[in-house]
Amino acid sequence: MQKRDLISITDFSKEDYLRIMELAAKFEENPNQDLLKGKVVATLFFEPSTRTRLSFETAINRLGGKIIGFSDSSSSSVVKGETLHDTIRMVSNYADLIVMRHPLEGSARYASEIATVPVINAGDGANQHPSQTLLDMYSISKTQGRLDNINIFMVGDLKYGRTVHSLLMALSEFENPIFNFIAPPELAMPDEYKRFLTSKGIKYFEHTEFTEIISEADIIYMTRVQKERFTDPIEYEKVKNVYILRKKMLKNTKPTMKILHPLPRVNEIHTDVDTSSHAYYFTQALNGVFTREAIISHIMGVK
Amino acid sequence: MKITDKALQVSAIKEGTVIDHIPAERLFDVINILGLFNIQEMITFGTNMDSKQLGKKGIIKVANRFFQGEEIDKIALIAPHAKLNIIKDYEVVEKRVVEIPDEINGIVKCFNPKCITNHEKIKTCFTVISYNPVELKCRYCEKITYENQVEII
Numbered sequence: 001m002q003k004r005d006l007i008s009i010t011d012f013s014k015e016d017y018l019r020i021m022e023l024a025a026k027f028e029e030n031p032n033q034d035l036l037k038g039k040v041v042a043t044l045f046f047e048p049s050t051r052t053r054l055s056f057e058t059a060i061n062r063l064g065g066k067i068i069g070f071s072d073s074s075s076s077s078v079v080k081g082e083t084l085h086d087t088i089r090m091v092s093n094y095a096d097l098i099v100m101r102h103p104l105e106g107s108a109r110y111a112s113e114i115a116t117v118p119v120i121n122a123g124d125g126a127n128q129h130p131s132q133t134l135l136d137m138y139s140i141s142k143t144q145g146r147l148d149n150i151n152i153f154m155v156g157d158l159k160y161g162r163t164v165h166s167l168l169m170a171l172s173e174f175e176n177p178i179f180n181f182i183a184p185p186e187l188a189m190p191d192e193y194k195r196f197l198t199s200k201g202i203k204y205f206e207h208t209e210f211t212e213i214i215s216e217a218d219i220i221y222m223t224r225v226q227k228e229r230f231t232d233p234i235e236y237e238k239v240k241n242v243y244i245l246r247k248k249m250l251k252n253t254k255p256t257m258k259i260l261h262p263l264p265r266v267n268e269i270h271t272d273v274d275t276s277s278h279a280y281y282f283t284q285a286l287n288g289v290f291t292r293e294a295i296i297s298h299i300m301g302v303k
Numbered sequence: 304m305k306i307t308d309k310a311l312q313v314s315a316i317k318e319g320t321v322i323d324h325i326p327a328e329r330l331f332d333v334i335n336i337l338g339l340f341n342i343q344e345m346i347t348f349g350t351n352m353d354s355k356q357l358g359k360k361g362i363i364k365v366a367n368r369f370f371q372g373e374e375i376d377k378i379a380l381i382a383p384h385a386k387l388n389i390i391k392d393y394e395v396v397e398k399r400v401v402e403i404p405d406e407i408n409g410i411v412k413c414f415n416p417k418c419i420t421n422h423e424k425i426k427t428c429f430t431v432i433s434y435n436p437v438e439l440k441c442r443y444c445e446k447i448t449y450e451n452q453v454e455i456i
């Protein structure tokens with residue numbers, strides 16, 4: 001049987017997405033299931049990412065698997081000059097599954113071509129982070145009861161934000177999504193994604209600030225506007241306060257509307273939103289464990 | 304004067320290939336990517352010749368060389384309108400237009416400095432997502448290399 005990897009969100013079909021949603025819901029009901037008993041999982045973090053690593057390692061532990069790996073390349077043979085190629089060849093001999101985070105883009109795809117065991121991409125530079133996208137989808141599915149007909153507002157850095165790009169691709173597989181983009185012109189959604197939506201006949205609207213139109217939202221997906229993305233610091237100063245979501249702005253929104261954020265947040269969601277019934281970003285992070293249990297079981301074919 | 308006469312202005316070759324309709328500014332790039340600076344056969348080339356299609360064009364005549372496969376892919380990437388005239392016994396026996404394949408393997412560098420292919424010994428691989436202008440999507444980092452960024456390895 002051919003091994004299955006999860007490198008890019010587009011490696012999964014709509015059927016895979018739905019299967020992950022179904023499995024994640026089951027793991028949420030019953031998180032401790034010994035499906036990985038006797039299996040060894042390598043978590044190779046060539047750059048630190050505490051949140052993602054702990055979420056994956058919690059998922060593996062709840063599935064009864066054993067973990068080997070490192071949390072930072074300084075504690076691996078990379079410092080001795082070992083190539084990614086050789087590290088992956090070696091680890092393939094020890095582990096039944098590799099979960100990998102690496103600062104270089106495309107490293108996960110390359111690792112999957114070398115590894116003889118399945119590879120899950122836990123982030124390759126600014127490229128892909130598919131488990132984040134799947135947990136975002138699980139959060140949408142759980143709070144809205146559907147993945148079809150979702151009106152989603154994506155806010156902030158839409159140019160470099162890999163989470164919004166992957167989520168856009170995944171939601172496009174479902175019926176009638178509507179995308180609203182709120183971003184400064186410097187950080188607007190890249191043309192290639194807009195062309196993709198047009199080619200699929202999917203509606204999208206672009207805005208440069210929050211308006212009354214957010215009353216139509218099912219989901220507001222916030223991202224960080226990072227200072228280092230601007231070539232001109234004056235431009236950053238001009239826009240930095242335009243994309244802050246405050247409680248008073250949520251007055252006319254749908255009662256079922258939820259606010260998501262991949263975290264960590266800086267100031268783009270005012271803390272006064274935290275007590276609102278619309279705030280979902282902390283629960284969203286917890287959903288990550290169930291979603292990762294689902295991804296691992298699906299990839300390993302144990303459930 | 305007919306086109307064939309123009310081609311014959313420089314010494315005719317008995318066997319070999321005439322690469323015509325190269326954009327004048329890419330002439331030396333074509334010479335480079337084909338490694339023509341390094342061969343023993345007779346080569347003549349001209350540039351800044353008038354062309355209805357390109358404004359100014361370049362032309363290369365190489366004796367005893369017949370290009371194929373990867374070499375033609377390379378020509379197509381930097382001179383998409385180029386035509387290859389195959390010469391046998393002083394006659395043009397075949398005219399070939401170059402065509403960009405659907406997948407480009409191992410000949411173009413990914414423009415993304417953070418792509419793994421620029422850090423480890425990996426054969427690059429691109430899917431052609433647009434032909435005119437050329438847009439290449441990297442199999443690894445998934446970023447797009449645009450026509451003006453194409454650098455032949």
